[in-house]
Amino acid sequence: MSSAPTTLPNNNAAGSAGGATPSPTFSPLYQQIKALITRSLQSGEWRPGELIPSEVELATRFKVSQGTVRKAIDELSAENLVVRRQGKGTFVATHHEARAQFRFLRLKPDVGEPLYPDNTIIDAKRLRAPADIARQLDIKTGDSVVFLKRMQSFDGAPTILEELWLPGTIFKGLSVERVLQYKGPMYALLETEFGTQMIRAVENIKAVVADQVTADLLQLPLNTPLLSVTRVSFTYGDKPVEVRRSYYVTNNHHYRNELN
Structure with a gap:
């Protein structure tokens, strides 16, 4: 995966109506990584209550910096999708807790x-x-x-x-x-x-x-x-x-x- 931000089409109706070329919308890299991790959570690659790979392992997997992965996991933690446990790692959130x-x-x-x-x-x-x-x-x-x-x-x-x-x-x-x-x-x-x-x-x-x-x-x-x-x-x-x-x-x- 490239470390460059993904360029997505802008579906702004006003821009299309005038016939002008749509302006690109940039997705920050950490948001792309967050989306990939969320996809793995949704698919069940990591089950509720399970330990997910470390930031270093995820950085290697996605070919990005550890800081980018950390920022993605920060947001996932804030949204209660994962839970950080000091000295143990990051776990998939579960309703059993x-x-x-x-x-x-x-x-x-x-x-x-x-x-x-x-x-x-x-x-x-x-x-x-x-x-x-x-x-x-x-x-x-x-x-x-x-x-x-x-x-x-x-x-x-x-x-x-x-x-x-x-x-x-x-x-x-x-x-x-x-x-x-x-x-x-x-x-x-x-x-x-x-x-x-x-x-x-x-x-x-x-x-x-x-x-x-x-x-x-x-x-x-x-x-x-x-x-x-x-x-x-x-x-x-x-x-x-x-x-x-x-x-x-x-x-x-x-x-x-x-x-x-």
């Missing part, structure tokens, strides 16, 4: 350290995708989806009520029985058995009040204030693979996000 679960679970206790929730499945079935869910998952209305409804409790107190929709074609072998017997994080199950990692998510948050059904399940009075969070999670290639709608009880918790 505590840090991964708390990365997506943003509800924190007002006092004390974050705890792992106890999960109770209320409903699990396959059904046809409603139009709004299909749009968010980039599938057709009526396509098969896996639907889950579950409660997450902290110290025995129901705290999060959520509904999840997963594309049926991607998670074809996900049975209701498997969901019911699995006790770990849902994302860890999807990673282990289907090779699907959640890379990033987009959330919409607003304040609502509990209707009767929600209030009963969360053991709250009718019209109790709740935090409503709708999440769309994406895997490699920016492919949406989950829609999640959650209701958070914030009597003893708060939603925390760190902005950089």
Whole structure:
């Protein structure tokens, strides 16, 4: 691989309309290396939790400097695709690690350290995708989806009520029985058995009040204030693979996000 930046065509519509020659867009070399490493992650060359080659080995493989590789890995680490461990090397991120679960679970206790929730499945079935869910998952209305409804409790107190929709074609072998017997994080199950990692998510948050059904399940009075969070999670290639709608009880918790 050449160490010179790759020149990509500029698809700017305004430039094309005037008949002028498109201006070249330059991709920095470290971004090219980052894309190649990401491709290897996506293809499964290095599995979640595995050690990836050292910076020196990757520099030799791609015929670039170690500094270029380091900059690429810096960005991958910042995006939580890999994890650096002092004295051990760089590992593929996995949802089996505590840090991964708390990365997506943003509800924190007002006092004390974050705890792992106890999960109770209320409903699990396959059904046809409603139009709004299909749009968010980039599938057709009526396509098969896996639907889950579950409660997450902290110290025995129901705290999060959520509904999840997963594309049926991607998670074809996900049975209701498997969901019911699995006790770990849902994302860890999807990673282990289907090779699907959640890379990033987009959330919409607003304040609502509990209707009767929600209030009963969360053991709250009718019209109790709740935090409503709708999440769309994406895997490699920016492919949406989950829609999640959650209701958070914030009597003893708060939603925390760190902005950089």
